[in-house]
Amino acid sequence: MSLRLIEIIVSGESAAAINGLPSVEHVLGRWDTELGDGQRMVRILVNSDKAEAMLDDLEGRFSTQPGFRVMLLPVEATLPRPSDSATDKTKNNARLQSRISREEIYNDVTQGANVSRVYLAQVVIATVVAAVGLMRDDNAVIIGAMVIAPLLGPNMSLCLATTLGDTKLAIESLKANAVGLAVALCVSLVVGLLFTYDTDIPSIRSRTNVSGGDILLALASGCAGVLAFTSGAPSALIGVMVAVALLPPFVVFGLLLASGDYVAARGALMLVSTNVICVNLSGVLTFVVQGLRPRTWWEAERAKKGTRIAVLTWLALLLVLAVLIYNGTDV
Template identity: 35%
Template sequence: MKLRLIECYVPKGIFAGLESSVSEESLDKIIWSSVNEERNQTVIKILTTLSCAESITDELSTAYGGSNFRIFTLSPTSTYPRLLEEEKEESNETNNEDKKEKLTERFTRGEILSKMEDFSKITKEYILMLILSAIVASIGLWKNDVAIIIASMIIAPLLGPNIALSFSVSVADFELAKKSLKNLILGVSLVLIFSIFLGHIIPITPEYPQIASRMDLGLYNVLIALSAGIIGTLSVLISGISSSVVGVMIAVALIPPLVAFGLMLGAGYYLEALPIMILFIMNIVAVNFCSVLLFFVYGITPYKWWEKEKAKTFTIFTLIFWLLALLFMAGIIIYRENIINLFV
C-alpha cells in the first residue's frame, strides 16, 4: 500500500475542523490525522493512501485557497505498525471500484508537476549532457559499437521536454508548454548542430551498419516509438519504474536517429538522410501521442474546476492532431520509396 503524508499550513483562526475541510468520502479514507497550533498557523497532518492524496489536497486547497496557506505532500518510506488492506466483498460493484482505484493509484498532480517543472528548465548541465550525448552517439554510430550508442542514450536528457510538453496539455498550463517546447527545440537543435559538425570530420557513409539500419524503415519503427512513449509516461505516473531505464527507451527512439541524420547531412549525403529524418519525426509524434493519451486515461486534469473543461477540449484536439500526424508519418514510411524518388 503506497502512502502519502499531507501537511497543510493555514493561518490560525480560520481552521473550521477537519470535517468541514474535506468531504465525507475523503474522511473515510484518512488513515491518521492530527491538528496542531504552531505560532500563528494551524498545522493539519493527514496520512492517507496515494490514490486518495490528490483529492484530499484539492479539497484542502479549495477550503483554504483564499488564505496564505501552504500544502506539502511527503512520501513515507515505511510505517509501523504495518497497515493491512481491508478485505473487500467479492461483487461486481466492488471489483469495478477496485479497478478504478488501481488505475488512479499514480503520483499526485503536484508531484508530477514538480517533475515537469524540473524537466522544462534549461541549465548548463542540460546543455552539456546534450553535447556529450551527440559526441558519444556519433562515435558509436561511426565505430558500429552498440555499447557506446547505449552510453549516449543513458546521458541524453530528451525524455523530460517531451513528457513535460504532453503534461502541459493535460493541465492547460501554457506557460509550462512554452518552456517545454523551448527546451525540446534547444535540445534537438544542439544535438543536430554538433552531429552535422562531426559529420564533416568523421569519415562516415550510408554503408555503415548503424546508419544503414536507420535508413531501412518499417512499421516496426512505429511500434518501437509507441512503446517508448508509453513507458516514458508511465515512469512519471507510476512509482517503481526506473527513470534511467526509461531514459534509455526514449533515447532509442530519439538520439540515434537524430545524430545519424546530422552525420549524413554533415557528410553531404542529403538524399540518404531523408529516411532518417522521417524516422526521427515519426518518433517525436508517437512519443507525444502516447504521453497525451496516457495522461488523459489516468485522469490528469487541472486543479481549478473552471479550467478542466478547457483542458479536456484542448487534450482531445491535441490527441486528434498527434493521431493524424502519426498516421501521416506511417503512410510516408510505407510509401517512402515513391516519395524519395520525387527528389531524385
Template identity: 30%
Template sequence: MGKREPVLAVLDNEKIDYAVWDETGRGEFEALVQFPIPPIGVEPVLEKLREAGIRENAYTIVLSPETVVSSRLEALKKRYSGLRISREELIARAEDLAPATSTFCAFLVLSTIIATGGLLLDSAATIIGAMVVAPLMGPAISASVGTVIDERKLTTRGIKLQVGGLLLAILVAAAIGAIVKGTLLLPPGLDIRDIGQIAERTSPNFLSLFLALGSGLAGAISIMRGSGSTLVGVAIAVALVPPAATSGLGFAWGFYDIALTAAVLVLVNLLAINVSALILFWISGFRPAEEKAVGRARAEVISRAAVLAIAIAFLSIILALVTYTSFQAALVEQQVNQELEIMFEEPEYAEAGFILSGIINIDYKPEDILLEMIVDLIPTVPLQKKPVIVNFVVGYQAGEEIPPDIASTAEERLKEVTGKEVEVTVGFAIAQQTSD
C-alpha cells in the same frame, strides 16, 4: 488561517488518521496537519480540503513514506484503489524531469557526441550508453502534462526543449562529422552508408513507429506510477538521438538523402512519443485543478492530438513505402538465390562440375523500387527503371569445359522469375585439387 476545524472535519469524515501541530513560525498559518493517504487518494482529498477553505497558496508537501502503521490505512487503500499519482505530484515530477536549459543542453551535447562516436564505430553498446545521458524524456513528458492540466508554460517549455534539443543534436553530429571526416580517426574513404548502425536509421519502417509509441506510453506510465523512469528515458532517447545524429552525419558527408530520411524518422518518433503520452495522461483522469479550465484543456488535448495524429499519418506514408520497398528488395534477393540454386543443380551444369560459390550481390535498393513505383504510377515520366544487378561467381575444376552463355541463360531465367529487368555478371574461379 482560521480553517483548522473544517480541515479536521474533512479528515474525520474520510476516516484518515492525522497529527496536528500549532504553527510557531511567521504566523501566516494556524497549524500544520500531517496524514497518510494512498497515492491515488491525494488528489481527491486535496480537492475536498480546498472546498473546506484551504487557500491555493497554502503549503502542501506530498512525501513518500517508507512505512505507515495505521489501522485505517487498509480501508483507505480499498477506497482509493489504483496506482497513479496525484495531479500535483505529476506536475512536480514533470518539472523535475525538464532540467534547466543549460543543463539540458550540456547533457544533450554529451549524449550526441557519444552517440555519434557509436554510429561511426558501428557500436550498439556505445549508442545505448549515450542514451543514459540523453535528457529527452523530461521535455516529452512535460509538454504532455502541461497540455492536460492547462499549464501553458510547462507545455511551451517542453516543446521548445524537444525541438531545439533535436536540432542541436543534428548540428553537433554534423560538426563532429565535418571534423573527423578525412582524418586518421576514420578509415580512408569511409562510406557511412555501409555502417550497419547508420543503415538502420536510414531505412525506417512501421516498426520504428511502434517503438516510438511504446516509448511514449512507457514514459507516461513510469511517471504516473513512479517506477523505472531512467530505463524508459533510455528507450525514448534511443528513438530520437541516434537518428538525429545520423541526420547530422548525412549532412557532414553530403549524403542529403540520408540526412532527410533520418530527419523524417526523428520527426515521426517525436510526434508518436508526444501523442501517446498525451492521450494516456488524459484517459488516466488528469485534469486542471480549476473546473472552468477543464473544458479548455479538453479542447486543447483534442486539437493537439488530432494535429499530431494527422502529421504521423502523413509521415507514415513514407514509412509504408520504405517498408514495402524493403520487402520487395528482400523478395527479389530470395527469388534470385533460389533460381540460381535450381539452375546449378540441373544436369547441364552439375555434370560439368560447376559449383555456385554463393557470392551473390543484389544491387536492388529500396529507393530503386520506390522510383519504379513512381514510374509505374506516372507513365509519362521520362525515367528508366533501374534493373536488378546480379553478380555471382562460379567455381569449376581446371581443364573442364565451361558451358556457353551462362550469363544470358541466368538473365532470362531471373527475368521470368522476378518479373523485372535483370543484368547478370558472372565471374569464374578455377579450382585445382591435389591427388592423393
C-alpha cells in the same frame, strides 16, 4: 501501496473543518500541532493515490486564507503499519488508475523542461558518444549515449502540458525540445565534418527508413515514460527508451548531412519525425487514461479541448507520414 504525509498549516479555527472534507474518509492517520499566532499544523497520512483528492479539497476550501500552506512528503515506511481495515476502506472507492498526485507529477515532469547548463552539457556529451558509437557500429556505445541523453523530460512535459491545457509549460517544453535537437544537430554536423566514416555501416543505414517496429518502439516509449512519472517510479531507465527512439536517428541525420548524402538524411529525418509524433501521441493518451486533469472544471474543459486538438493533430501527422512511408516518398 506507497504512503504520503500531507502537512497543512491553517488557522486553529479552520483545522476542525478538515474533518468535513469529502476526501477525509481516506485518511489513515491525523496529528495536530499548535504553532502559535493562531496557526496549527495538521499532519495527515494517506495512500499516495488518495493524496490528489485531499490536496484538491484542501486548496478548494482553504486557499484564500492567510498563511495557508500545504506540503506533500513521501513516506518510506511507518510503524505500526496501517491496519487492514483502514487500507480496505480506501480501496472501496479506488480508481481504476493508481498513480501519484497531480502536483507530484507536475513537479517531477516540469524539471525536464528547463534549459540549463547541465541539460545542454548532457545533450552535447550524449550526441558525441552516440556519433562515435554509430561511426564504429558499436551498439554498447550507442546505449551508453542513451543513458546520458536528457530527452525524456521535454517530451513528457509537453505531453503533460497538452493534457492539462498549460500553455506556458507547453512553450517551455517546445523550447527545451528545440534547443536540445538544435544542439544535437550542430554537434553531429561538427563530428561528421571532422571524422571520416562509412555511411553504409548497419548502425547508420538502419536509421534511414521507418518500419512498423520503429513506430511501435516510439509508442511504447511515450507510454512507458508517462507510466514511470505517474507511478512515482525511477524514470532513468525509461529515459533510455525515449532517447533510443529520438537521439540516434537525429545524430544519423546530422552525420549524413555532413557527408552530403541528402537522400539518406531525409530518411533519417522522417524517422525522427515519426518517433516524435508517436512518443507525444502515446504520452498524451496515457496521461488521459491515467485520469490526469486540472482541478477546476473550467480548466478541465479547456484542457479537454486542447487535448482533443493535440491528439487529432498528432494522428493526422502520423497518417501523413504513414502514407509517405507506404508510397516510398521522400520528405
